[in-house]
Amino acid sequence: MPPAPIFxxxxxxxxxxxxxxxxxxxxxxxxxxxxxxxxxxNLLAVVVIVLFFxxxxxxxxxxxxxxxxxxxxxxxxxxxxxxxxxxxxxxAVKTLVKEDIVPRAADQVLHFLAxxxxxxxxxxxxxxxxxxxHLVPVELDAAVLYFFAAGAATELAVFMAGWASRNxxxxxxxxxxxxxxxxxxxxxxxxxxPVVMLAGTLSTxxxxxxxxxxxxGVIPHWHVLTPWGAAGFxxxxxxxxxxxxxxxxxxxxxxxxxxxxxLTEYSGFKYALFFMAEYFGxxxxxxxxxxxxxxxxxxxxxxxxFIPSYAWFFAKLLLLLGVFMWIRGTLPRLxxxxxxxxxWKFLVPLALINLGTAxxxxxxxxxxxxxxxxxxxxxxxxxxxxxxxxLGRRLSAGVAPRTYRYAA
Amino acid sequence: xxxxxxxxxxxxxxxxxxxxxxxxSALLLVLSWAGxxxxxxxxxxxxxxxxxxxxxxxxVSMVVLFAVLLTRQNPDxxxxxxxxxxxxxxxxxxxxxxVGAVIGHAILATPLPAxxxxxxxxxxxxxxxxLMGRHAGSLLVIGALLTVALLGAVVxxxxxxxxxxxxxx
Numbered sequence: 001m002p003p004a005p006i007f008x009x010x011x012x013x014x015x016x017x018x019x020x021x022x023x024x025x026x027x028x029x030x031x032x033x034x035x036x037x038x039x040x041x042n043l044l045a046v047v048v049i050v051l052f053f054x055x056x057x058x059x060x061x062x063x064x065x066x067x068x069x070x071x072x073x074x075x076x077x078x079x080x081x082x083x084x085x086x087x088x089x090x091x092a093v094k095t096l097v098k099e100d101i102v103p104r105a106a107d108q109v110l111h112f113l114a115x116x117x118x119x120x121x122x123x124x125x126x127x128x129x130x131x132x133x134h135l136v137p138v139e140l141d142a143a144v145l146y147f148f149a150a151g152a153a154t155e156l157a158v159f160m161a162g163w164a165s166r167n168x169x170x171x172x173x174x175x176x177x178x179x180x181x182x183x184x185x186x187x188x189x190x191x192x193x194p195v196v197m198l199a200g201t202l203s204t205x206x207x208x209x210x211x212x213x214x215x216x217g218v219i220p221h222w223h224v225l226t227p228w229g230a231a232g233f234x235x236x237x238x239x240x241x242x243x244x245x246x247x248x249x250x251x252x253x254x255x256x257x258x259x260x261x262x263l264t265e266y267s268g269f270k271y272a273l274f275f276m277a278e279y280f281g282x283x284x285x286x287x288x289x290x291x292x293x294x295x296x297x298x299x300x301x302x303x304x305x306f307i308p309s310y311a312w313f314f315a316k317l318l319l320l321l322g323v324f325m326w327i328r329g330t331l332p333r334l335x336x337x338x339x340x341x342x343x344w345k346f347l348v349p350l351a352l353i354n355l356g357t358a359x360x361x362x363x364x365x366x367x368x369x370x371x372x373x374x375x376x377x378x379x380x381x382x383x384x385x386x387x388x389x390x391l392g393r394r395l396s397a398g399v400a401p402r403t404y405r406y407a408a
Numbered sequence: 409x410x411x412x413x414x415x416x417x418x419x420x421x422x423x424x425x426x427x428x429x430x431x432x433s434a435l436l437l438v439l440s441w442a443g444x445x446x447x448x449x450x451x452x453x454x455x456x457x458x459x460x461x462x463x464x465x466x467x468v469s470m471v472v473l474f475a476v477l478l479t480r481q482n483p484d485x486x487x488x489x490x491x492x493x494x495x496x497x498x499x500x501x502x503x504x505x506x507v508g509a510v511i512g513h514a515i516l517a518t519p520l521p522a523x524x525x526x527x528x529x530x531x532x533x534x535x536x537x538x539l540m541g542r543h544a545g546s547l548l549v550i551g552a553l554l555t556v557a558l559l560g561a562v563v564x565x566x567x568x569x570x571x572x573x574x575x576x577x
Contacts, residue, residue: 110435142532145458152466156438159473163431175477182470202532 017308022134045137049126057279058088064325071329091272098268103166106265110164115266115273118157122280124150129287130204132297132310143204144196147288148189151243154281155181158252158262161274165265173261176336177252180242183343184249188239190351191232194358195223195292208296217302222295227380228358231388233293235351237320240289242343244282247328251336286320287313294320345395350387357383413450416443430476438469455532 025044032040062077062084069076077084102111128143130136140146155178162174196202199210213221223229242249252261260266263274290296294316297309334342357380364376417440424436441464448457539547 140454142455142458145455145462145532149458149461149466152462155466156435156469159470160435163477171477175474178470178474182467185466200533 015306015308018133020308021132021310049137050123053123053126053280053283054276056283057276058092060279060283060321061091061275062088064328067322067325068329071326095269095272100268100270101265103265105166107164107166110160111265112270114157114161114164115270115277117160118154118277119273119280121150121154121157122277122284125281125284126287128204129284129291130208130296131313132308135297135310136205139205140203142202144192144202144207144288144292147204147284148192151281151285152185154277157277161266162262165262167265170262170264173252173264177245177262179336180245180249180251180339183340184239184242184347187235187343187347187351188243190348191235191239191354192292194228194232194355197355197358198223198228198362204291204296208291208298211295211298214302220295220298220300222293222298224293224295226361227377227384228354228361229293231350231354231357231384233289235347235354236289236293238347239343240282240285241324241327242339244285244324245278246282246324248331248334249339250328250333251339282324283317283321286317286324289320290316341395346391349391353383353387409450413443413447416440416446431473434469434472434476437472438465441465441469455535 025041028044029037029040065087066076066084077087080086080090102108125147127138128136128140128146158177158181159174162170162172162177165171195207199207201207201210211220211222215221219225224233241247245252253263263271266274290313297313299305299307299309299312360383361376361380364372364379367373367376420436420439420443424433424440427433427436441460445457445460445465448454448460
C-alpha cells in the first residue's frame with residue numbers, strides 16, 4: 001500500500017489530515033488490552049467531546065461579549081490577560097468560589113438535580129453529530145430522533161429548576177419558558193421532517209451523504225440550495241433561536257425584566273452550569289442545522305476538498321454561531337404574546353406547507369429537460385413564497401407598519 | 409440486566425404512588441418512563457426507545473406537570489381519611505386486584521412461542537413501510553382519534569362568546 005499523500009485531491013478519503021483523528025484514536029486505544037479497546041474508544045470520544053465543547057463554550061462566552069461590545073460601540077472585556085483573552089478563566093474562578101446559596105424552603109434534591117440533568121442532556125446531543133468524514137461518535141439508525149429526544153427532555157430540567165426553587169416568580173418564569181419551548185418544538189421538528197423525507201433516512205451520516213456532490217464542481221448539492229431547503233433552514237434557524245433561549249426570544253431569562261426567570265434562586269457554579277447548558281444546546285442545534293441543511297462536513301466546491309472535512313464542519317458551525325450573536329446584538333426582545341402567536345400562526349403553518357413543497361420536489365425528481373426543470377423550480381418557489389407573503393400580510397394587517405411620532 | 413431494568417422501571421413507579429407530594433410523584437413517573445425507554449433500547453428497539461423519550465419524557469410529562477400545577481391542591485390533605493374515603497379506597501384496591509388477576513391469567517394462559525433464532529433487525533425504513541402499508545388503516549384511525557381529542561380539549565378550554573376573559577393584565 002503506497003503512503004497516503006498529505007493533500008489528496010483525488011481521494012480525500014485517504015488523505016493524511018483526514019485520517020489524523022482516527023490515527024490518534026487508534027494509537028490511544030492501542031495502549032489498552034484488546035478486550036477493553038471498545039470501552040477505551042468510547043470513553044475517549046466522551047472525553048474529547050466534553051473537553052472540546054467545554055473549551056468552545058469558554059471561547060464563545062468571550063467572543064459573544066467582545067462582539068456584543070463592538071456592536072454596542074464599546075471595547076468589551078479587555079482587562080484580563082492580553083486583549084481580555086483570559087476572561088473565561090477569570091469567570092470560571094469567580095463562579096467556582098462564589099457561595100452556593102440554596103433557599104431554605106427549596107426542594108434540596110430537585111434544586112441540585114436540575115442543572116445536572118440539564119447539562120448532561122445537552123451534552124448527550126453531541127453524540128450523533130457527524131463532525132467529519134470519519135468522525136461520528138455514535139452511529140445510530142435513528143440519530144435525528146435521538147437528537148431531538150435528548151433536546152425535548154431538557155424541558156423537564158427547566159420545570160424542575162423553577163418548581164424546586166419554591167419561589168413563585170421562578171415558577172411563573174419556568175411556566176413561561178415551557179410555553180415557549182413547547183411552542184417552538186413543533187416548527188423545529190416540522191422543519192426537519194422534509195429533510196428526513198427526501199434523504200430517506202434518519203441517520204445523520206446518511207443525510208450528509210445525501211448532500212454530496214457538486215453541479216459543475218462549484219454548486220454544492222446542499223439542502224439549503226433548494227426551495228424547500230431554504231425555507232426549511234430559515235424555519236429551523238428561527239425555531240433554534242427560540243429553543244436555545246436566544247435573543248430575540250430570550251424571554252425566559254430576560255435579564256432586564258425578570259431577573260433571570262427560573263434561574264433567580266441559582267448562584268455560583270449551578271448558575272454557570274445553566275449558562276453552559278444554554279451554550280451547549282445552542283452549539284448542538286447549530287451543528288444539527290449544519291448537518292441537515294448546510295451539507296455537514298462537505299466542502300462547498302470540489303477543488304476545496306483538500307481541506308479536511310472536520311475543518312469545514314467547524315467553519316460552518318462557527319459561522320452559524322456568529323449569526324446567533326449578531327442577531328442578539330441587533331434585534332429587540334419580543335413580548336410573550338407576540339412570541340407564541342408567531343410560533344402557532346406563522347411558523348407552524350409555513351412548516352406544514354413546506355412539507356407539501358418537499359413532497360412536490362420529491363415527486364418531480366424525475367423531470368428532465370430545461371423547461372421542466374424551470375417549471376419545477378418555479379412551482380416550488382411559488383409554493384414557498386406565496387404562503388409566506390399571504391400569511392405575513394394577513395397577520396400584520398392593522399399592526400404593521402407602525403408609525404411613531406417623536407417629540408419635536 | 410433485565411432485573412436491573414425492571415428495578416429502574418418499578419421502583420420509581422412504586423415510589424410515585426407512595427409520595428404525598430404530587431410533583432415528586434409526577435417526576436418519579438417520568439423516571440419510570442425513561443426506564444421503559446432503556447428497556448426498549450436494551451431489547452434492540454432503538455426507534456421505539458427514542459420515540460418513547462420524545463413523546464413521554466418530553467411531552468406527556470409536561471401535560472402531567474401542568475395538570476398538577478393548574479389544579480387546586482387541598483391544603484388540609486393530611487387529615488385522616490373518613491369512612492367514605494376508606495370505602496372508596498377499598499373498592500379501588502379490589503377492582504385493581506380483579507383487573508390484575510384477569511390480565512395475569514390471560515398472559516399465563518396464552519402460549520408464548522419461544523423466540524426462534526436471532527431476533528429480527530428492523531430498520532426505521534422497514535418500520536415506516538410497515539406502518540404506511542399494512543397498518544395504514546389503524547394509523548389513520550389513531551390520528552383521527554387524537555385530532556378529535558385535541559378539538560374536544562380546545563372546545564372545553566375555549567371561553568364562551570359572552571363570557572369575559574378573566575382578569576385583564
